[in-house]
Amino acid sequence: MNFDKKNLFQADISNCEREPIHIPGRIQAHGFLLAVSPDTYTIIQASENVREHLGIPADQLIGKRLNSLQAGTRFLGDLLTDLLNLGLRNQSLEAMNPYRINLQEQEWNLVSHQHDNAVILEFEPAMIHTSGQHLQRLLAQSLSTIKASWSMDQLLDNAARQVKKITGYDRVMIYRFWPDWHGEVVAEVKEDNLEPFLGLHYPASDIPRQARELYKTNRVRCISNVYQPDSALYPVLYADRKRPLDLTHSLLRAVSPVHIEYLKNMGVQASMSISLMYQGELWGLISCHNYTPRQIDYSARVSVDLVGQLLSAALEYHKDEDDQSFTQQIKEAGQTLFSHMLKDWNIVRGLTQYETTALDINSATGAALFFEGKLHTLGQTPSDNEIHGLIGWLQTTNTDTVIQTTHLANQYPPAATFSAVASGLLAIPLSREMNEYLLWFKPEQIHSVSWAGNPEKAVNIHENGSIKISPRTSFARWVQEVRQTSAPWKDAEIATALKLREDILHVVAKKANEIRLLHEKLRKAYEELDAFSYTVSHDLRSPLSTIKSYSEIILEEYGEEFNDDARTLFTKVIRATDRMNILIRNIMDYSRMGQNDLQVQSVDMRKLLSRLREETLVTEKSRALTINILNTPPVVGDPIMVLQVFSNLLSNAAKYSRQAQSAVIEVNGFRNEYEIVYSVKDNGVGIDMKQSGRVFDLFKRLENTGQTEGNGVGLSIVKQIMNRHKGKVWFDSQPSRQTTFYVAFPHMPVAQKNQ
Structure with a gap:
């Protein structure tokens, strides 16, 4: 009936955050x-x-x-x-x-x-300290008092007073978590003989992550006597789970030995905690301490749980109300900036040169815009060189939407030199490719934090070499000066910055993106395409037809006079002109692919694939070839282009599986949440994946395809068509075993046309 407390409870440096409480x-x-x-x-x-x-x-x-x-x-x-x-x-x-x-x-x-x-x-x-009627009156009074609170401070103070009336604990505190999960006592009601804890901060390690998660599930937690030994469960391991019973929701669950030692060091013999939630997350705790053993009856705990839930709801109301005015103000400023940018399609002028600027959408004291190769600043900012260095660092981060910190020097050490003006940073990338950013700065806010004792836990090294973290033994006020830290960024500030980013990108997209990035390339591409098309249609096709015609006439009229070698040469000339005609036709198809509008409709894939199978089998009738068509969900696309895609994929599969003793091609389709995916698999020569980057290049053929007819255009056409449909094409292959090509058509309405 004994179990190993040492293994189960020892809290050391490696497992302090993972103790299975x-x-x-x-x-x-x-x-x-x-x-x-x-x-x-x-x-x-x-x-x-x-x-x-x-x-x-x-x-x-x-x-x-x-x-x-x-x-x-x-x-x-x-x-x-x-x-x-x-x-x-x-x-x-x-x-x-x-x-x-x-x-x-x-x-x-x-x-x-x-x-x-x-x-x-x-x-x-059952511990009845008050009658049921008296408890109901206290609860009703508590609810009325909390509802009548007109400010956040008054709300928290009233809640602490009412919980003390219901429970009778020596000290009741409202304990609020900060973003880094350290806590601060923001309200307190206590017996006169006790020293105040109001305003003291406690490190995040005092309430580790797994304990905070349990507070979200089990809202009320009582410890009646820290000096009373626990009672073990028998048997040690629960059923066949090979671990103890999960007591997440238990009201009697034993307390972590580390926390027991922590309370003893504080002189606390009994405690109770009630969770305070804000938007589904742990905002803080109502923390109750007693300096003698104390057990609270279940009915009283239910009452304080109701108080905690009401306080949680009131917190949301008051916090939202406090934030509403500021949020509305910066939202209106953001909308004004958008209007300015739309006036003359000028991003820089719209953000920096009107009465309302980018500095008005948050509480920053400085801002910098790096756009189209130029730097523009507002308010108090680091030097130009320092900003350029900061932007260079931002380029190395992985964030594509927003970057925010109140301790910039902690992430970017060179910022320590300009922390007076920029300890806090809020940045939005406008274009990482073009190195364009909008940044806001908050200055250093030097302040003192009063901790309940030195927040660092004591580390003890035992004789056997094991390392154990012990709870703090001193809770005397310990003042720490905090430097290189700014005031926090509010959620509303971050949200407004993100909205402004979308507004800027909207303006850029309408005015600049297509023009400055594509206009010159498109102009040159269409000029070259027109010239190429003219050359192909006039300069190549006409003489090629002449060569073929004269070759056929000569072979027909004088063929009997030729020897075998001469007839073979003329036959090769005629076949070569046929292949050249096919190549020219494919090139013309490829060049027109980006110009023709899509005629989008639902395509019956069973019918299309069956037709292609019959045509392929007729072409390859001289050998053993099997084409299996499995699932055929319909796709939405241009029917002619969809036909070209699968015609090229099937003809390639048939062509490159000719060396197989018994060639098999399998076509299968399936639907997922976002797209229709088809696969075309063959058991042919395969592709060396080291050459995979060349597969879709125009006129590129792989090393193991030299003996097979082809011109390196078919898969390029497939790639073009899938791009036009905003789809994808990819493949996997094993040389001499198999190749599978995949094409994915996105779900889109039948009526959608090419834009």
Whole structure:
């Protein structure tokens, strides 16, 4: 019945943030626990102190049916069985909490819940400090007082006072988390003889990550006596899980030894915490301390939980109300900037040269715009060289939307030299490719933080070399001067910056992107394309037709006079002109691909592929070839171009599988959330993936295709068509084994036309 506390609880440098506090394998010993199978009502785990309260050793309960339990109340097992039947049948175990039971002339609260494939029954002594009617009056008074609070400070102060009235703890604090998860006492009500904690800060390590996650799930957490030994659960490992029972929702769950030591160092013997939530995240805690052991009845805990929920709702209201005016102001400034930029399509003038500038959409004291190779500044900023260095660093980051920090020197050390004007940075990339950014700066805000003792935990090295982190032993006020840090960026400031970024990109897209990046390339490309098309159609096709015609005439009229070599040469000339005609036609198709509008409609792929299969089999009738067509979901696209795509893919698959003894081509399609994907697989010569970058290049053929007819245009056409459809084409291959080409057509309305 013993288990290794050392392995389960030792808190050292490597596991402090990973201590499994939800499966401690123990409970607080002022109550006891039974875990029951929800199917058979068999007892599968029990706290070892059950013997003190039921007179039965824990190991003798394991494996027995709940209805066999007799203790205090003769028919306790039947009563519990009936309660579980009712609760599980109605799926409302928690609705019966607490159920009052008398055991050995003592009143107990039975609190039950289902978790980790077990029904967990927890028995806790009923501790009535106030009558039910008085408790209801206190709760009603608390709710009215909190609702009537007109400011955030008054709201927090009133909530702390009402919780102290309900619970009677020596000290009640409102503890708020900062963005880095360290905490600050922002409201406090205490006994007169206690020193104040109001305004003190506590490091994030005092309430580690896994504890904060549990506070989001289990809103009220009580510790009745830090000096009372815990009671272990038997057996140590739960059922076949090879770990202790999950006590995430348990009200008796034992406390981390590190936290127990922490409370003892503070002189606290009992505590309670109530979670405060804001928009689904942990905002803070109502933290209650008592300097003697204290247990709070379940009904009182339910009351303070309601107070915590009401306070959480009030926090959202007050915080949103406080932010609303500022948010509305910067939103209006952002809209004004957008109007300025639209007036003359000038980004720089719109952001920097009117009465409302980029400095008006947040609380920054300086701003810099680097756009089209020039730097423009507003307010108090670092020097031009320092800003250029900062932009160079921004280029190395991975963020594409917004970068914000209140401690720039921590991420970009050279910023320490200009922290007086730019300890805080908010930056939005406008174009990473063109190195264009808009930046805002906040100055250094030197301030003092009063910590409850030195926030660094003590590190002790034992004789065996193990390293153990111990909770702080001193909580005396410890003042730290904070430098190179700015005031925080508000969520509304970040959101408005993101909106401004979209506005700028909208203006740029309308005025500049197509013009400054594509105009010159398009002009040259169309001039070359027109010249190329003219050359192909007139200078090449006409003489080629003449060569073929004269060759056919000569072969027909004088062929009988030629020897075999001469006839073979003329035949080769005629075949070469045919191949050249095909190549010219493919080139013309490729050159026109970017000019013709898409005639988009739903394409019946079963019909299209069946037609192509028949044509391919006729062309390849002299060899063993099988073409299997599997799933054929329809695609939306230009029917002629879709036909070209699959015609090229099927002809390539047939062509490059001619060396296979039994060639097989498989075509299959499937639909996912975003697109229709088709694959065309063959068992031919394959492609060396080292040459994969050349596959879709015009006129490029791979090394292992030299003996197979082709001109290196077909796959380029496929690539062009898929680009026109905003789709994709890719492949994978194993040389001498298989090649699979994939094409993906995006979902789009049938009526959509090419823009």
